[in-house]
Amino acid sequence: MSELSDKELLELxxxxxRRHYAFDLLVRQYQERLYNYVRRMVTxxxxxxxxxxxxxxxxxxxxxxxxxxxxxxxxxxxxxxNESITHLKRVKRGLFVxxxxxxxxxxxxxxxxxxxxGDAIERKLQRAVMRLPEKQRSVFTMKYFQEMKYHEIxxxxxxxxxxxxxxxxxxxxxxxxxLTSDQTK
Amino acid sequence: MSIxxxxxxxxxxxxxxxxxxxxxxxxxxxxxxxxPFVVPERFFSRFPLSVKDRILEQDRRPxxxxxxxxxxxxxxxxxxxxxxxxxYFLLSRTAFEDQPAELSGTLTSEEWLLYEDxxxxxxxxxxxxxVQIAGIVDQELAAENVLTFLELDGAYIDELLAEQ
Numbered sequence: 001m002s003e004l005s006d007k008e009l010l011e012l013x014x015x016x017x018r019r020h021y022a023f024d025l026l027v028r029q030y031q032e033r034l035y036n037y038v039r040r041m042v043t044x045x046x047x048x049x050x051x052x053x054x055x056x057x058x059x060x061x062x063x064x065x066x067x068x069x070x071x072x073x074x075x076x077x078x079x080x081x082n083e084s085i086t087h088l089k090r091v092k093r094g095l096f097v098x099x100x101x102x103x104x105x106x107x108x109x110x111x112x113x114x115x116x117x118g119d120a121i122e123r124k125l126q127r128a129v130m131r132l133p134e135k136q137r138s139v140f141t142m143k144y145f146q147e148m149k150y151h152e153i154x155x156x157x158x159x160x161x162x163x164x165x166x167x168x169x170x171x172x173x174x175x176x177x178x179l180t181s182d183q184t185k
Numbered sequence: 186m187s188i189x190x191x192x193x194x195x196x197x198x199x200x201x202x203x204x205x206x207x208x209x210x211x212x213x214x215x216x217x218x219x220x221p222f223v224v225p226e227r228f229f230s231r232f233p234l235s236v237k238d239r240i241l242e243q244d245r246r247p248x249x250x251x252x253x254x255x256x257x258x259x260x261x262x263x264x265x266x267x268x269x270x271x272x273y274f275l276l277s278r279t280a281f282e283d284q285p286a287e288l289s290g291t292l293t294s295e296e297w298l299l300y301e302d303x304x305x306x307x308x309x310x311x312x313x314x315x316v317q318i319a320g321i322v323d324q325e326l327a328a329e330n331v332l333t334f335l336e337l338d339g340a341y342i343d344e345l346l347a348e349q
Contacts, residue, residue, distance in 0.1 A: 020237065027233040035229075039222050049232070056236045057243070118221025125215060145217060169205070176209035 006072035034080045040141045041084040044109040051087050055080045078156045088134050106130050128178035132171055140171040
């Protein structure tokens with residue numbers, strides 16, 4: 001089925017008897033791209049599914065108030081970004097801000113073949129990404145893996161382009177250091 | 186998991202990209218489009234249904250959405266009550282400490298009699314002259330009003346009248 005434009009989706013959603021159908025289409029249209037981002041942020045599949053469910057539930061509740069001058073995808077992405085950060089903070093709180101425990105909890109799934117199929121260097125890359133502070137990780141994921149432009153990331157995170165560039169360059173440097181070091185974790 | 190083709194294109198500004206390749210050759214040499222995360226089979230065909238189920242479940246429970254908000258409101262009210270109680274406690278303590286020392290002491294019987302005498306003299310003067318008592322009564326009182334005042338104040342009106 002061909003994808004509907006955001007405008008068409010919203011028009012459909014505003015028809016009371018078709019809103020469930022329109023929302024189903026919206027979920028199908030954006031779930032993979034959002035999942036990809038959330039999974040990169042939280043690593044574990046089950047966590048990613050929980051976060052993504054919350055994202056779409058919030059979208060369902062807020063779609064009536066959505067202003068059409070903004071892009072639907074950016075809006076959804078912003079919810080996904082906020083929910084991912086909230087999830088990571090919750091994990092941190094649960095583990096009493098023990099950074100190593102948080103890191104172990106978040107990267108545990110990388111050692112399970114049913115969750116991660118990458119080779120040693122990809123595992124090392126993902127571990128390096130998980131060592132970044134949440135906001136740097138988010139910028140790095142959007143820029144490096146999802147190849148978004150700075151102005152798109154800026155619209156999602158509400159951060160200036162200059163700050164994003166600087167954050168991305170710092171993240172890249174840290175990851176490069178990690179990749180070239182002997183560190184296995 | 187397949188990464189959908191990016192709508193955003195990988196048009197990193199050339200200088201930016203070159204700078205990154207120079208400073209991070211290992212990272213930039215990795216195949217970034219291969220996604221190593223495994224997604225359970227048929228996950229994306231089931232996921233929209235699970236979202237719909239959760240939405241319907243929340244809609245069936247009227248307090249599903251409002252309960253967390255009520256909890257938050259309750260916590261705010263509780264916090265405010267605690268602040269009010271603490272403020273009241275601190276203010277009442279301060280007021281108690283500010284009271285002159287002599288007020289908290291006990292009067293000797295002689296002092297008490299002197300105090301009663303002065304009260305009676307004051308009442309007597311008010312009945313006889315109907316005068317304005319500076320600092321206590323700021324308007325001219327009729328004799329009737331004075332009597333009512335004294336009655337409320339517990340003065341021995343009969344005795345005062347008998348003395349007249």
